Amino acid sequence: MPELLSVVVPLYNEELVIHEMYSQLTSVLEGAQLNYEIVMVNDGSSDKTLPMAKDICAGDKRVKLVSFSRNFGHQIAITAGMDRASGDAIVFIDADLQDPPEVILEMIEKWKEGNKVVYGVRKKREGESFFKLFTAKVFYRVLRQLTSISIPVDTGDFRLIDRCVVDQLKRMTERSRFVRGMVSWVGFKQCKVEYVRHERFAGETKYPLKKMIKFALDGILSFSHIPLKLSSAFGLLSAGLSFIFMLYGVLMRIFFPGQVVPGWSSLFVAVLFLGGIQLVCVGILGEYLGRIHEEIKGRPIYIAEEEVNFD
Numbered sequence: 001m002p003e004l005l006s007v008v009v010p011l012y013n014e015e016l017v018i019h020e021m022y023s024q025l026t027s028v029l030e031g032a033q034l035n036y037e038i039v040m041v042n043d044g045s046s047d048k049t050l051p052m053a054k055d056i057c058a059g060d061k062r063v064k065l066v067s068f069s070r071n072f073g074h075q076i077a078i079t080a081g082m083d084r085a086s087g088d089a090i091v092f093i094d095a096d097l098q099d100p101p102e103v104i105l106e107m108i109e110k111w112k113e114g115n116k117v118v119y120g121v122r123k124k125r126e127g128e129s130f131f132k133l134f135t136a137k138v139f140y141r142v143l144r145q146l147t148s149i150s151i152p153v154d155t156g157d158f159r160l161i162d163r164c165v166v167d168q169l170k171r172m173t174e175r176s177r178f179v180r181g182m183v184s185w186v187g188f189k190q191c192k193v194e195y196v197r198h199e200r201f202a203g204e205t206k207y208p209l210k211k212m213i214k215f216a217l218d219g220i221l222s223f224s225h226i227p228l229k230l231s232s233a234f235g236l237l238s239a240g241l242s243f244i245f246m247l248y249g250v251l252m253r254i255f256f257p258g259q260v261v262p263g264w265s266s267l268f269v270a271v272l273f274l275g276g277i278q279l280v281c282v283g284i285l286g287e288y289l290g291r292i293h294e295e296i297k298g299r300p301i302y303i304a305e306e307e308v309n310f311d
């Protein structure tokens with residue numbers, strides 16, 4: 001019996017692309033030699049995405065839909081899709097056709113060769129702002145330096161994962177989810193396929209700066225304790241600097257007593273410097289603490305309001 005492939009598509013206000021996505025995706029999947037299902041996740045859209053998705057489901061039983069009660073975010077949306085997908089392998093793909101559906105065929109080939117994770121590497125990104133490209137480049141490299149697991153650079157969530165990886169991911173119940181990092185953490189045989197990331201088919205990015213910053217912080221903070229250790233580094237640095245100034249002050253007092261001025265500027269600088277470092281460290285602690293707080297509450301990760309075509 002041929003395998004079942006589940007394709008998980010998160011949707012947040014994607015009324016302009018949903019039909020094109022559906023038709024391109026199905027035409028690619030028809031050509032693959034396996035059964036497939038498409039699991040759409042409506043992440044609290046406020047436009048016509050939900051009724052349009054329901055229409056598609058009504059006409060095609062292979063398309064399933066989970067709809068959230070509000071916007072929970074992209075990473076949580078793909079988690080919900082994964083939770084409900086029943087395939088032997090799952091592909092995560094964005095709705096906006098920036099990740100070309102044809103690449104899925106290549107991913108299937110590599111999967112059949114025995115790879116458990118086939119991730120897409122963007123060798124080129126078209127039609128994205130200089131700011132986005134630059135911050136993404138810096139982010140993936142910083143992340144690489146900060147974490148002990150190797151999260152490949154320039155990969156998004158566009159990837160195929162085998163059922164055995166899915167089963168492990170389901171055991172990871174963390175709330176601050178950085179799925180691409182979690183997939184790397186799980187291990188297994190992983191390989192890449194390269195692709196050119198196109199421009200969005202229509203509409204605007206659903207990742208404004210605020211979401212991008214939260215996403216980047218989730219990635220770094222859930223996979224690295226180095227920011228916490230920075231506090232000690234800052235502490236050592238400022239202690240070292242203070243020691244030099246102390247020596248300077250004492251020597252000046254002993255050898256040039258007449259020249260010692262009231263010391264306003266050095267005090268001023270020291271107060272600012274220490275104050276700044278302390279705030280930075282408290283902020284870092286706060287970022288971790290906030291996430292610990294989120295975990296400890298143990299709330300469900302998402303709330304599904306409706307499910308369509310799941311039997």
Ligand code: UDP
Nearest residue numbers: 010011012043073074077094095205206207
């Ligand atoms: N998305 C989502 N919830 C959100 C933001 C985005 O489900 O809160 C979906 C969106 O519909 C798309 C995918 O995540 O399918 C990637 O978003 P987008 O293309 O806007 O991000 P970008 O490619 O600009 O980074």
Ligand code: MG
Nearest residue numbers: 094096098200
């Ligand atoms: Mg996009």
